[in-house]
Amino acid sequence: MTLAPEAPRPGAGTAGPAISLRGLTKRYGAVTAVESLDLDVAEGEFFSMLGPSGSGKTTVLRLVAGFEEATEGTVLLGGQDVTAAPPYAREVNTVFQDYAIFPHLDVQANVEYGLRVKKVPRAERRRRAAEALETVRLDGYASRKPHELSGGQRQRVALARALVNRPRVLLLDEPLGALDLQLRREMQVELKQIQRDVGITFVFVTHDQEEALTMSDRIAVFNQGRIEQLATPHELYERPASAFVAGFVGTSNLLEGDVARTLVGESGPFVVRPEKVRLGEPAEGLEPGWCAGEGTVLEVVYLGATTHTVVRLDAGVRMTVADHNDETVAAPSGDPANGAAHARRDQRVRLSWRRDHLVPLAGTAHEEESR
Numbered sequence: 200m201t202l203a204p205e206a207p208r209p210g211a212g213t214a215g216p217a218i219s220l221r222g223l224t225k226r227y228g229a230v231t232a233v234e235s236l237d238l239d240v241a242e243g244e245f246f247s248m249l250g251p252s253g254s255g256k257t258t259v260l261r262l263v264a265g266f267e268e269a270t271e272g273t274v275l276l277g278g279q280d281v282t283a284a285p286p287y288a289r290e291v292n293t294v295f296q297d298y299a300i301f302p303h304l305d306v307q308a309n310v311e312y313g314l315r316v317k318k319v320p321r322a323e324r325r326r327r328a329a330e331a332l333e334t335v336r337l338d339g340y341a342s343r344k345p346h347e348l349s350g351g352q353r354q355r356v357a358l359a360r361a362l363v364n365r366p367r368v369l370l371l372d373e374p375l376g377a378l379d380l381q382l383r384r385e386m387q388v389e390l391k392q393i394q395r396d397v398g399i400t401f402v403f404v405t406h407d408q409e410e411a412l413t414m415s416d417r418i419a420v421f422n423q424g425r426i427e428q429l430a431t432p433h434e435l436y437e438r439p440a441s442a443f444v445a446g447f448v449g450t451s452n453l454l455e456g457d458v459a460r461t462l463v464g465e466s467g468p469f470v471v472r473p474e475k476v477r478l479g480e481p482a483e484g485l486e487p488g489w490c491a492g493e494g495t496v497l498e499v500v501y502l503g504a505t506t507h508t509v510v511r512l513d514a515g516v517r518m519t520v521a522d523h524n525d526e527t528v529a530a531p532s533g534d535p536a537n538g539a540a541h542a543r544r545d546q547r548v549r550l551s552w553r554r555d556h557l558v559p560l561a562g563t564a565h566e567e568e569s570r
């Protein structure tokens with residue numbers, strides 16, 4: 200058996216994107232899991248695929264890794280057509296949610312496993328395993344057994360096992376899904392640091408929008424086997440292209456039809472993010488360039504750092520307002536800067552937002568199937 204070629208360092212003269220998908224389609228009988236996908240992932244990029252369950256994310260990863268055969272279309276890795284190549288001939292490694300580490304082997308043996316299979320000499324195996332363990336900040340854990348590790352540490356072993364092969368691309372399918380929230384947040388920051396350190400292209404699958412926003416250079420939002428929007432986290436949040444994206448990434452207020460005509464003067468559809476909306480007393484004056492509507496508070500939801508106030512506007516729509524809880528004491532009644540701190544259920548209020556914070560959406564709204 201020959202050694203798999205090692206991935207070149209990023210920027211070491213490889214032409215073109217790390218991954219190119221062209222017209223990629225996967226059907227299972229009557230189900231189209233992935234539909235005519237075109238996508239380029241750049242070398243060294245942290246790329247995320249975000250979408251609800253069943254939207255085709257895992258299928259795309261499996262097509263890239265070679266675990267599934269495409270119904271139509273092509274997969275290129277580093278400019279080379281690998282559509283017909285078996286998984287072992289592709290310079291990719293996959294990390295799954297259920298870490299797939301061997302319980303009876305210690306950490307060292309787990310990490311070396313792939314290199315043993317490839318008949319890498321012992322001394323080099325040691326050296327590369329030590330390097331991989333250092334990368335995932337597990338130096339000193341080499342002789343531990345998996346049951347002596349926490350969930351986060353086990354996931355790091357799985358990561359080291361993949362990194363030790365020096366793949367050109369690392370595919371990660373909801374790798375943090377089994378961890379509790381606190382640990383997941385820590386690992387999100389660490390994964391991003393590790394990716395920056397090693398410079399390998401990461402393709403990260405998640406259904407968690409916060410996770411995708413935290414880590415990614417770019418995000419593709421999937422809906423029913425298609426990419427609904429491909430953008431940076433900032434663009435995705437500030438300029439969602441559709442009601443589906445606006446609803447899936449963060450909380451948003453959708454204004455369309457008669458409601459939009461009443462509040463905005465145009466039929467929309469528009470979205471406005473909750474933190475862009477101000478909560479005030481009814482019948483305050485309207486500044487130029489602002490929109491406003493009066494309504495009744497339905498619910499006040501305290502979330503620690505922020506408070507969400509849900510208001511039923513007389514125009515016939517519910518809107519959520521997010522306020523930062525930057526005052527420890529509730530603001531005195533009538534202080535519009537800290538409105539949510541004193542808003543109460545059933546109170547009459549007035550919401551206002553800047554016209555330029557309205558994001559116009561293309562096309563018609565999908566139903567909110569994701570929330």
Ligand code: ADP
Binds near residue numbers: 230231250254255259
């Ligand atoms: P996600 O990872 O976004 O949750 P998947 O890629 O797993 O979505 O699935 C996409 C669609 O393809 C779903 O409708 C799923 O039921 C279907 N699907 C996935 N794998 C198979 C399979 N082996 N056989 C039949 N249908 C499948």
Ligand code: MG
Binds near residue numbers: 256257258
């Ligand atoms: Mg999946």
